[in-house]
Amino acid sequence: MLTKRTILLGAAVMLAVLSFGTLAFATEFPKAKQIRMVVPYGAGGGVDISTRILATPAQDILGQRIDVVCMPGAGGQEGINFVLQQPKDGYTLLVTDYGPLVTTALTEEVTYDLSDWVPLVQITEVVPTFFVLAESPLKNVDDWVKAAKEKPESLTVAHGRHLSVPHLPLILFEKTAGIKNTHVPTSGGSEALAFVLGKKVDIGASVPSTIASTVKAGTMHPLAVCSLERVATLPDTPTMKELGYDVVLPAWYTVFAPKGVPEETLKILEEKFIEALKSEGAKEMAGKSNVLLTPYGRDKTVGLYEGTISSLKTILADVKK
């Protein structure tokens, strides 16, 4: 029976619990509550796996639970907005590549400015790679340029989503080499790979992990990678720079904090995350998953972030809307 007494008792209990909750905020970082690292992609993807490689050892080093939360909604914007809406106390962080964060900001209206984000630690980077079937008449990039110059737009290139990580270097390359191809957007690296394998398109653009197995089997031949140095898993593949084309656009997977998080918290996070990435546990997991760890701190990540923003601005300026 809902007597007055029961109601009062209930209210008293609620008040007690409420006040207990507020005590949590007075403790030092990171003891108050668990840390959340938000990934604006679906579970099981590259960013997710890389974040887990960081989060697992970092939990022990920081002494606090770290949850990796995937929020792929609205093309990743839901995850980004979620981090922005949380209190800026360092307990909610974003881990992403430049796609949802920078490309979307430069091509559409978003709820933030690019300066609202502080890059902390880079976990790894993925390198856009161009590839063809081993039996293709195109044996290297020069063949590609020659064929494209002879018959513009005769070659089809499958590249994942529009303006995605493999697509932008393609645009840059075409501008640098002065050629034109027909782009075939797909839903991702796997579909691009499938099209090349099935001889539906001539060239594919994706990342090394997608094509690693077929390259090893000898079915696929990578033409070039778009990074400063050769990729460890594809030691025989030249970089675009080596071949004379200034196309360097690797995609970093970096941990970001929203602007407004106190500097001491940022320092702790940076220090402990780098320690986590250099730990044996991380190295083991990364080795298993074929991820190359790049434990860069803020000295490097800030520069890379701004560099990417300006490169993207240049490339996107030419893309017809």
Added chain:
Amino acid sequence: MDGLFMQVLEGAFALPVVLYTTVGVFLGITVGAIPGLSGDMAIALLLPLIYKVSPAAALGMLMGIYKGSMFGGSISAISFGVPGTAAAAATVEDGYPAKLKGYPMQAMLTALYSSVTGDLLSTLLLVFVAVPMAKVALHFGPVEFFALYVFALMMISLLVVGEMKKGIAAAAIGLFIGTIGMDPMMGSVRLSFGISSLRGGIPLIPLLVGVFAVSELMIQFGRECASRSAKKVAEDAKKAEDLGIYDPAKDRMSLKIYRSTFKATLIGSGMGTFIGALPGAGSSLAAFMSYGLARKMSRKPEEFGTGTLEGVAAPEAGNSATAGASLIPLFAFGIPGSATAALFGAALIMQGINPGPMMIEENKVIIYTLFVIIIYATFINLVLSHGLIPLYAKLAQIKACYLVPTVFALALLGTFASRNSLFDVWVLLAAGVLGIYLRKNDFPLGPLVLGFIVGPGAEKALRQALLMGRGEWMFLLKSPIALGFYGLCILSLLLIHFSVKKKLVEED
């Protein structure tokens, strides 16, 4: 060879592995039975486990979840008319009427056996012919996919019970809803009306669960409300009319039943394996197409929708067959055939196994162990489900006034938890409103789902094909596979035309 054989057996039948696999199947069935939660979600949540236990145990568990959830969805589909997973939506059509007519056990056991059959068949294909099958799948480029999707949309006519015009309208609505969000090629945001959450489009699972499950829950809610205000006599009469008198003795599974539904099961298995092996197609599509095809080829098509067991066997075989089949492109080329296969791929990567052509060569022991586990997981599924079905059937007997709010709460929370998105919950509710409105006006729901699933894929395929063909529409006919599908379309149209004509003549 002997040493390998022994190693594989040791690995596959080690106690922790069997244990984890069993736990996985149990989790899968349970999660699958709860609307809003899906096997994918459970797999994603348990991915971190991979680093902590042996590869065989971890993969066994994930496999168990996958298989269990394929069947689990049909449990709630049959018991309360609410599909537990997207793939079980087609099972509701005949599964729920079967329960209402008094034979839920037969329906669930039929679902189980055809599920297991479909699963086993596609797994055997995976183990023995993965690479050749994958090579066939590679022949499917945009041109072929577009033809396939057109054919799938034609199948709408097979799914429609009642006026075809309403079926087409429902499919068109589904198509339209599918276009909301980023267009598949240029990424421009369509029809978002400024709402940023719509940028990614309408998510499939909330839409499906909303249209089917929430509308069904509303109907049962309405029934409960109505029976409360009616007089007790009328209430009892109505209940008796709805449920019939449940006679457990008459509701037994038998070999005869299994044989009578075998054709439907085979159709489903074949369709499911085919669709599963094609990257991007999906288990719900397989379920609906199996249902449609089985109906077309059945001797008693008019019974579909009234509770015929064939109508339960076909979609269940169909959606379970996609399980093994979607791993085919993953194992052969490293290309995941579905979201779940992608999760599997991630799990393999985390273990240092690179999915693709070299995978089997380089990791003989673990991969063969995995094959053995996949096969016996199916049997664990069979045994466990046999035990769980009576339990779940009892649960279904709980009074609707308790069941409906609970299932609804689970659906709401499960939808939210799936992608941590409040927007998904709004979609769920809005889809429920749409669903109930359509149902009240006698619009079939199947075509809507089909339109929504197939639409974006069809558009992408069409536009890709036109890009590759440099704008020539004739390019679409340059493939024998595509021509084959178009031929099937024309055939179906002719068949329908003649059967309609025949019906009209008969009515005269």
Added chain:
Amino acid sequence: METAKSNERNTISFLRNSSKVVSLLLMAAAAFFFSFTVTGKWSAGAGIGARLFPQLSLILIFLSGAAIFSGRGETGNKKHSEVTPLRAISFMGLAVLYFFGVLRLGLAVGTFLYLTAIFFYFGRDGGMIRKVLIPAFGITLFIWALFTYFAQIVLPPALLF
């Protein structure tokens, strides 16, 4: 005089014929959305543009709506008549309230209140405690355990648990 009466009867039967109403709604909605597809700033890009499919589907909706409108349609056979607008709205309203309850008051408290309210409405006979509170509490426990332990869902910080 006679025609006026039969006109009135025709109008009523017209409105009662739900398929007519629905088909008109469909056509109106199709036209409405079509206007957006014309004015939307969607990049055309190479090949056919982004407008084609939405427009195609809307045209299809419109045409099938027109076909339904001109067809005979059924006046009788009101399906699922027990789902009245009032019940539908209250069902949805409950869901929204429930969810806000979960977000503001916490998963367990919100679920408990929601379940209690519904069970109360349905099963008042038979005693408050036995038929309302205990089931509500039990199910709340199950749901809370399932989602907090197992699923670890991300809820904005709520007041209670």
